Amino acid sequence: MSPPLFTLDAILAATGGRAEDVASDAINSISIDSRELGPEALFVAIKGDRFDGHDFVDTALANGAVAALVSEGRSEGPGRIVVADALGGLRDLARAARARSRGFIVGVTGSVGKTTTKEALRLVFEAAGETHASIKSFNNHWGVPLMLARMPESAQFGVFEMGMNAPDEIRPLSQMVRPHVAVITAIAAAHLERLGSLENIARAKAEIFEGVEPGGAVVLNADHPQINILLEAAAAAGITRVVTYGFGRGVDWQITEVETAADKSFATIVQGDEQYALTLGVPGRHMLSNATAALIVAHLAGIEPQVALRALAAFGAQPGRGQRLVFGPTDKPLVVIDESYNANTASMAAALAVFSGIEAPGGRKLVVLGDMLELGADADALHAGLADAVRASGAERVHLVGRHMAALAAALPEALVASHSSTIAEAVDVIMGDLAYGDALMVKGSNGVGLSRIVTEVKAKFAQS
CATH class of the missing domain: 3.40.1190.10 (Mur-like, catalytic domain)
Structure with a gap:
């Protein structure tokens, strides 16, 4: 039998915390999400940008966590391991794991x-x-x-x-x-x-x-x-x-x-x-x-x-990072290159270069490009600078999403730009209505733009057609 990831004593030694009626001596997984708990899980109640884990301690314990690591004064009751700061306690556990x-x-x-x-x-x-x-x-x-x-x-x-x-x-x-x-x-x-x-x-x-x-x-x-x-x-x-x-x-x-x-x-x-x-x-x-x-x-x-x-x-592309998806009939499928997770100027140019070597099975080549975020004062110029790479990709129709993509729209031939939308919500119906079996589609943009929604919609529509 494998030893536990951490014993309760090891957690207390690493964090300097105290246990409040913790029944289990073995921790075999660690989570910060009360909805995703592994076996014999320790739930760590960290405070994020949108949520505070302390609001979900009871839920985590009800869902099967054997203990919760909480900040002093933030959560009371059985099953708690109390430390000065929960995120600091997680870092202490990380250092302990590395030290051994x-x-x-x-x-x-x-x-x-x-x-x-x-x-x-x-x-x-x-x-x-x-x-x-x-x-x-x-x-x-x-x-x-x-x-x-x-x-x-x-x-x-x-x-x-x-x-x-x-x-x-x-x-x-x-x-x-x-x-x-x-x-x-x-x-x-x-x-x-x-x-x-x-x-x-x-x-x-x-x-x-x-x-x-x-x-x-x-x-x-x-x-x-x-x-x-x-x-x-x-x-x-x-x-x-x-x-x-x-x-x-x-x-x-x-x-x-x-x-x-x-x-x-x-x-x-x-x-x-x-x-x-x-x-x-x-x-x-x-x-x-x-x-x-x-x-x-x-x-x-x-x-x-x-x-x-x-x-x-055996290495293949990961979801959102160049994964190739094929839907429909073998003689005329819809081919989708999913690059929806992230984007900057280098990765955008690389993805477009790869797309230049991909042939549409019997239709057209389309790209959906979303804003590259966090580029600062030069953002518009950097977006416009993608024009040559877009043309070289062989794309016949270009759908653009995001405020900065207006600069790229202006730098491309008018006939090449199929649409430009400010948000993904505005773009979804237009893009989905433009796709057909036989097309080759690449989707690329920063994660915050939400282009993964296009891939989800394509899977829902074309995988069931």
Whole structure:
């Protein structure tokens, strides 16, 4: 029988809390959502932007949680573990989980490709041993400690995604995770509203170096002009093991001989005198770049290259991040490329480049593009700057959603713009009425625009037709 994730005594020791009539001595899962509770769950009552977990403690306990971690003075009754601050207590549990771990720990950040690289690493590590990885995009001030606290002591590998919207956000996350390897996937125009420049974005991402374990390594995508900022920051953090990768010359691991098909990608990865044939079950140069980062980390972890390459061959796109969906008759299906989760200038250009290689099965090529959020004063110009990439994608009809997409509408030929709506609510009926079997559709925009609703509507209509 496996040991519990935490004993009650271990929780009290880690948090300095006190137990109020907690009946169970074993905690085997941790949740911050009273509706999603695992077995023998500890419910952590954190205060979020919209909800306060303390309002749901009784619900969580009624739904099967064996205990609730609550802030002093916020919730009373049996089944409580009372600490000074519930989120602080969750962080204490995260540090305790990391302190007892003997696993190989990896931290991943970057403007684009974080989640995809994390998922590629999860696949590779699972082929080599027990692996614990962040779910979804739980990468912020509560997501990282939640994911770290859930890591079993027996895990041989741990992979944690770290995100940020402003300076000084990644540093404490990395210092909590203490990765043996830190990966920065790319620097691109995201969160410019708060950070102001690509250089500042690079410096904020480089905060991940400050948590790297002594003797650890960093893996850096060199295909952006800010690479020198990252190299300087790594040196300032005392990190001597720096590995670069990319499509250009002069990197430690070079991606060459690239081929992409509708649902696959191929490349030769050159590292010194060694060459590796990389195959993925998803199209796109950016996907090859993310997978190369995973291959490098596997090498640093001592995993045989062929083990990593076989695992990566099964790698496919995730929902909202390039997943390919097919509906209807085999001879004339509706093909949907779901890129609805997030967007910035780099990921938008990459997605449109992939779409350029996709053929409509017997109809038209359409794209739905939503605003790229948090781009600051240059937002309109950056949206207008997508015009060449849209034209090169081969799209015949373009539906635009969001205030800043008006700038792109003005930069495109009038005949190409099928519609422009301020909100997704206004756009849904227009877009759905324009789709038919045989079409190829790509949906791409920042998560806050809500374009995932289009994908949901397509599934509901065309999967049942």
